[in-house]
Amino acid sequence: MALLGIRGLTKDFGGIRAVNGLDLDVDAGQIISVIGPNGAGKTTLFNLITGMAPVDAGEIALDGHDIVGLRPSQILGLGIARTFQNVRLFPEMTVRENVMVARHCRTRSGMLTAILRLPSFRREEAQTRRRAEDALAFFGARLVGWRLETPARSLSYANRRRLEIARAIASDPRLLLLDEPTAGMNPQETQELTGLIHKLRDRTGIAIVLIEHDMRVVKGISERVVVLDYGQKIADGTYREVAGNERVIEAYLGRRATQA
Amino acid sequence: MAQNSLTPKGPLATKRALQLPLVDGFLWLVRIAAIAVILVGAYNSLISMRLSGQQWRDLVVFGLAQGSVYALIALGYTMVYGVLRFINFAHGEVFMIGAMTGFFVSDALARTPLWLTQPFLALLIVLICCMTVSALVALLLERVAYRPLRGLPRLVPFITAIGASFFLQYAIAGLFGVGVKSYPGVPALSGSFTFLGFRILKVHLLVIVVAVVMMAGLYLYIEKTKAGRAMRAVAEDQETARLMGIDVDQTIARVFAVGGALAGAAGLLFGLVFGNVNFFSGFLPGIKAFTAAVLGGIGNPIGAMLGGLTLGSVESLGPSLVLVGLDIPSAHQLKDVVAFAALVLVLIFRPTGILGERVSEERG
Amino acid sequence: MAEQAIPAEVLEAAGPTLLPARGVDLRRSARLGLTAGGVAVFVSANGMVEAFSKRDIVGPISLGYAMLLGVALGFGYLAGRPPQVLQGFAAPRPGWRNLVGGLLAGAVAGAVMAVFLVLIATFEVRRIFLNIGPELVREAPRLLTVGQDLGPGLALIFGLATALGGLAGTLHLLRERWRRAVLAAVLWVVLFGLLASVVIQVLRGIQTQLRLWTAPIADVLYAGGALSVAGVALVAAAAFGASLLRTSGRRRRPLRRRLDQLPDTSRRLVRVAVLAVLLLGLGLLPQILGSFLSEVLNIAGIFLLMALGLNIVVGFAGLLDLGYVAFFAVGAYTTALLISPQSSLGLGWVFWAAVPFVILASAVAGLMVGTPVLRMRGDYLAIVTLGFGEIARLLFLSDWLKPVFGGAQGIIRIRDITIGPVELRGPQAFFYAIFLFVLLATYITYALQDSRIGRAWAAMREDESVAEAMGVNIVVAKLSAFVVGAMLAGFGGALFATKIGSIFPHSFNVIVSITVLVVIIVGGMASVPGVVVGALVLVGLPELLREFEEYRFLLYGALLIFMMVNRPEGFIPSGRRAQELHEEDMAQDAWLRERAADEREADVTAPAPRKAGEG
Known part of the structure; x- marks a missing residue:
């Protein structure tokens, strides 16, 4: 059984069908790229999976259990974490706090234990801290050390992207959705991140779905490529298969030529 | 769809899945209770025949008159909200300053023969003074307090507006004293006449007519003039409007000026209906007019007019209709409770208002 | 970082004030002068100068005059300030242009004031402007012309304003360090003058309580309730010296760092010692302060308690609650109903038995207000909570619920708090109860801020939908913020009820909510020390200087506008703002x-x- 199963997923935005009867399976440990022209419904797909936008029709199942209609926080608790296209951090919170927030669903101490500073609270707090720092250490030296205490807004753009990924990782997801993780990064940084994504999968075995525009990244990273156009899946296969697919070429070149 | 056979890991227990239904259930309970209270109260007071038909009709007329005042104020809220997406909390004070101006000018004019020989000309002069002063105050407010804050999260200008509201209140109190100022009587407006079985006070008729004329004028201004078009463009999309060569700053200032002028007119009408004004007079009408604006669909001028009339009637009829029926003593003491309850219920259950068209874009 | 690094369009967008100045910015000075004149006219016309003229603070200078002098000095200082320049540009050297800027602003302000004086001397405006009385210019004290006739008075005012503006402008000729020292000296002199009664009382109190010979200091510093010449000299010299020392070149290591380097045991020892001294000082505080000042502190303390609660709701969780007074009222009425023998319940319990019910009632109230507004945006939430607050007050006031809450007559004969056999009667004893609760609330605030729920609140404040996506249950987070905030306000209400001994609905109007809001915003959102200072200054000071009372809300309003216009980033740093700043960041x-x-x-x-x- 697939880790994530999507059947007939549909979403309308005031007459525009952003996602149209989409079927998609994600197996554990897979790295999948979702590509498609602008407005193809990629980000909407992420919003639907994570519960940030209500589903109009269709099913989304994690481990065979329906997750449609759950709150985003519940879905994160079940193991689907995401990042955002236009990096959305908690800008005034420190780097460490940003990541610690993601441990919220894995911890349970309430207000009373916090006020009384019970041993269980201290233990959990220390653990949260450690796990957050572990997640940040994933990016080597970039986000740890003195940077832990700086507010997220003072980070460079690339570091913000990294912080967002670290925050998602810290929630111990089984499925990680990355929305254009390399946008705004230079080639060197992009390459580094690609390597890290591979490493992350190899180390933890989580499935990773990423939206990506940079075809070199897509080629280098993905075991499977899914192409969306007008909210529909028009191709699904290895990079080579998809790259040769006529509909894909048409979808991209037909409109891309005028855009780019 | 929500058949959750999930056994989630971590602390995600079933109670979490229950939270939303609990909240929703509570809201439904409030909704049902509110409707039940209204229905039972209305039924009881209608069958008890405690008020005669004439008295009901009087209440309706009074409600419409005070509703027109609310509508004029509400236009200011709704227009500012339309272009800047924030609640100009100090708008009630702009209204109050209009009423104050009305008092001082009419007090001065009442000592001239003009007041008796040409009462309507005198009132027109007062009206123009009120509108000018209020428009100037609104412009000043926009320039000093709001313009530096454009583009910040909307709670920032909102809190500024709260500050401005209190500053204006107590500035007026300090300059002109805290006492209640009584408008001079207008002999030409005393008395009433009967029309279709409704006994209408002349003051109320004047108020309604002036309000209707103002609103019609505003409608034409927004729909037919170049400046009005600019306002609508800025309300739709500031950036695009700017690219199209519209002076956004000037347009926003104009919105404040027009809203302020209408509030100034409302101030005079308020003074004519209720007879007196003090530095705190802007607070309650301000809140009620804001309710009216939301009730009509904020950002929508026509809605503000409808909302104002509705709220005026509800406030006028509500205590007699609902509270008396529930055997609540001195029900008219609670008329502000009715207004605030309307505010709370509207904002909770129908924040999009009667004509809630713009609301879809207002998320976030 | 060469000049070329900054593109032309950025410079253009930055506006003219950021460009290197080529001369005196005459227009800016004139504008500041006009504003200063406007402020001076305003405070004269609304009666502040007159009301404040009865309190001498420095020698013969009354608070009213001090205010006018302060306006001239302050705006002169601003006008003389060299324009800000972008990083990388050389700031213009200080010189004659600072002096000219200040002089011009002062002269314009003086001219405005002179015109105003001529006007009120010529026309009788008292019928409209109630506070412009004859004693301002025409009759005996001639406050605004400093006792002179109109002609010499005008010359004096104009000259004085110009001179003061210029003087303030020349401050910029001094080196930063010296300028700071001068400003510090001025500030402390004003502060000591303003707080004369407190300083005198404290010095005397220390002498009677601790048998230290401090009272003579008061006699040296003050003469007739105002700072004497010697006092001015002493305070100014001390502040000047301290400021110079603090900014001296050889910066000593901060105390904190030096403490950290001590071995563990001695550090703990130091900490305990400091705590003990603090507690001892606070224990003796009410005795030293005397009854009146203790009362002032108590009132500030109750507001502080509420501010700490609202700080959780607004500062931590970002939910702007304008009906906060409702929880205060619920706490007060619950207490009153339970412990007054004359309430409708007539139970007459002791205070401590009522505490659990106060907690319960305010928590329920918090849930009742919090639940309907769960899905509401910030400004709507504010208005709805305002509505709830007013509904609560009107219901407490109504004849309908009079059998329960006593209507306008309120509930009287609320018993004092007792600890064992000891009754906390009188402000000095009551101080300890307030202090206990404030301490508790401060601790709770700190404990929650640095915990799982505190982080959830912060995340929610910054970006609600991302917080939810990152696992924070918004429903729980919002409701818990409301409940905790409501409980702290409930405690405030309980203490208020027992302190006053009787409660009336009019004590619970929207003004209270606004006051608390001003305290936390001016104090600095989400900053506990800021809130403490805010409560002491904004609530304590008007209680101390009674003539402020009439103008405190004017001041609050002005402060709110000022805070928002000048440093909005302290408040609700939201994700949206970050996005707007995005392009710059790129x-x-x-x-x-x-x-x-x-x-x-x-x-x-x-x-x-x-x-x-x-x-």
Whole structure:
């Protein structure tokens, strides 16, 4: 059984069908790229999976259990974490706090234990801290050390992207959705991140779905490529298969030529 | 769809899945209770025949008159909200300053023969003074307090507006004293006449007519003039409007000026209906007019007019209709409770208002 | 960082004030002068100068005059300030232009004031402007012309304003360090003058309580309730010296750092000792302060308690609650109903038995208000809570519920708090109860801020939908913020009820909510020390200087506007703002990336220069 199963997923935005009867399976440990022209419904797909936008029709199942209609926080608790296209951090919170927030669903101490500073609270707090720092250490030296205490807004753009990924990782997801993780990064940084994504999968075995525009990244990273156009899946296969697919070429070149 | 056979890991227990239904259930309970209270109260007071038909009709007329005042104020809220997406909390004070101006000018004019020989000309002069002063105050407010804050999260200008509201209140109190100022009587407006079985006070008729004329004028201004078009463009999309060569700053200032002028007119009408004004007079009408604006669909001028009339009637009829029926003593003491309850219920259950068209874009 | 690094359009967008100044900015000075004149006319016309003229603070200078002098000095200082320049540009050298800027502003302000004086001397405006009485210019004290006739008075006012503006402008000729010292001296002199009664009382109190010979100091510093010449000299010299010392070149290591370097045991010892001294001082405080000042502190303390609660709701969780007074009222009425023998319940319990019910009632009230507004946006939420607050007050006031709450007559004969056999009667004893609760609330605030729920609140404040996506249950987070905030306000209400001994609905109007809001905003959102200082200054000071009372809300309003216009970033730093600043950041990031290219591998340990990243 697939880790994530999507059947007939549909979403309308005031007459525009952003996602149209989409079927998609994600197996554990897979790295999948979702590509498609602008407005193809990629980000909407992420919003639907994570519960940030209500589903109009269709099913989304994690481990065979329906997750449609759950709150985003519940879905994160079940193991689907995401990042955002236009990096959305908690800008005034420190780097460490940003990541610690993601441990919220894995911890349970309430207000009373916090006020009384019970041993269980201290233990959990220390653990949260450690796990957050572990997640940040994933990016080597970039986000740890003195940077832990700086507010997220003072980070460079690339570091913000990294912080967002670290925050998602810290929630111990089984499925990680990355929305254009390399946008705004230079080639060197992009390459580094690609390597890290591979490493992350190899180390933890989580499935990773990423939206990506940079075809070199897509080629280098993905075991499977899914192409969306007008909210529909028009191709699904290895990079080579998809790259040769006529509909894909048409979808991209037909409109891309005028855009780019 | 929500058949959750999930056994989630971590602390995600079933109670979490229950939270939303609990909240929703509570809201439904409030909704049902509110409707039940209204229905039972209305039924009881209608069958008890405690008020005669004439008295009901009087209440309706009074409600419409005070509703027109609310509508004029509400236009200011709704227009500012339309272009800047924030609640100009100090708008009630702009209204109050209009009423104050009305008092001082009419007090001065009442000592001239003009007041008796040409009462309507005198009132027109007062009206123009009120509108000018209020428009100037609104412009000043926009320039000093709001313009530096454009583009910040909307709670920032909102809190500024709260500050401005209190500053204006107590500035007026300090300059002109805290006492209640009584408008001079207008002999030409005393008395009433009967029309279709409704006994209408002349003051109320004047108020309604002036309000209707103002609103019609505003409608034409927004729909037919170049400046009005600019306002609508800025309300739709500031950036695009700017690219199209519209002076956004000037347009926003104009919105404040027009809203302020209408509030100034409302101030005079308020003074004519209720007879007196003090530095705190802007607070309650301000809140009620804001309710009216939301009730009509904020950002929508026509809605503000409808909302104002509705709220005026509800406030006028509500205590007699609902509270008396529930055997609540001195029900008219609670008329502000009715207004605030309307505010709370509207904002909770129908924040999009009667004509809630713009609301879809207002998320976030 | 050469000049070329800044593109032309950025400079243009930055506006003229950021460009290197080529001369005196006459228009700016004139505008500041006009504003100063306007302020001076305003405070004269609304009666502040007159009301404040009865309190001498420094020698013969009354608070009213001090205010007018302060306006001239302050705006002169601003006008003389060299224009800000972008990083990388050389700031213009201080020189005659600072003096001219100040002089011009002062002269314009003086001229405005002179015109105003002529007007009120010529026309009788008292019928409209109630506070412009004859004693301002026409009759005996001639406050605004400093006792002179109109002609010489005008000359005096104009000359004085010009001179003061110029004087303030010349301050910019001084080096930063010296300027600061001068400002510190002025500030402390004003403070000591303003707080004369407190300082005298404290010095005397210390003498009677601790048998230290401090009272004579008061006699040296003050004469007739105002700072004497010797007092001015002493205070100014002390502040000047302290400021110079603090900014002296050899910066000594901060105390905190030196403490950290002590061995563990001695550090603990130091901490305990400091705590003990603090507690001892606070224990003796009400005795030293005497009954009146203790009462002032108590009132400030109750507001502080509420402010700490509202700080959780607004500062931590970002939910702007304008009906906060409702929880205060619920706490007060619950207490009154339970412990007054004359309430409708007539139970007459002791205070402590009522506490659990106060907690319960305010928590329920918090849920009742919090639940309907769960899905509401910030400004709507504020208005709805305002509505709830007013409904609560009107219901407490109504004849309908009079059998329960006593209507306008309220509930009287609320018993004092007892601890065992001891009754906390009188402000000095009551101080301890307030202090206990404030301490508790402060602790709770700190404990929650640095915990799982505190982080959830912060995340929710910054970006609600992302917080939810990152696992924070918004429903729970919002409701818990409301409940905790409501409980602290409930405690405030309980203490208020027992302190006053009787409660009336009119004590619970929207003004209270606004006051608390002003305290936390001016004090600094989400900052506990800020809230403490805010409560003491904004609530304590008007209680201390009674003539402020009439103008305190005017001041609050002005402060709110000022805070928002000048430093809005202290408040609700939201994700949206971050996005708006995004484009700037992109440019900055590109630059940062280039610069950081070489330090890339080794930038772990050493904090890089952070100047460019801030702002």
